[in-house]
Amino acid sequence: MRHGNDYRKLGRTSSHRKALLKNLSIALIKYEKIETGLFKSKELQSFIEKLITQAKAGDSNAHRQVFAKLQDKIATKKLILEIAPRYTQRNGGYTSIHRTALRRGDAAPMAIIEFVK
Template sequence: MRHRHGYRKLGRTSSHRKALHKNLAIALIINEKIETTEAKAKSLRSFIEKLITKARKGDFNAHRAVFAYLQDKEATKKLVNEIAPRYKERNGGYTRITKTRVRRGDAAPLAFIEFV
């Protein structure tokens, strides 16, 4: 049972999960809306919202902190300069998850995750 367990393992090792979050976050930042499985979307939400909160300051240290997680210059620049300033007055809740369909191959529930 996973009562009060802190995060989803997604059937991956910690390094694989970290890489998955990083790649999904980069895709979300660049495209601003992606479709993925519901579990991955829910897991990504906490990861990306923490990054946006860090990026809201907009200074050099915010760039460094975000880049440490993403390791992608283009995505870091877009997050700190374009996306994070939209949420200056908002305390959390930067993303929206919308359930879409069931994937035909493995019947996995899919969802869109996008910025509000």
């Protein structure tokens, strides 16, 4: 049974999973819309929404906290200065996931994750 298991392991070690979420987050911040596997996008949604909530403060401490998770100066700057200010009046729900087709090679469900306008 899956009682008390809070996250998807995605078939990876903890360090690989952390790197995957970091890289997907950077790509989402850079392009504001990406297509990936459905379960990866659901994990990414939880990860990026916590980052946006931290970034909404906009102070130097928020900058440090976001950079500690992303390890990318350009993505951190864009998240704090451009993306997070859009959602100052919003309490969560910063991203949306739309299912797309099944992947041709292995029939895995694919999804597009993007920031809410």
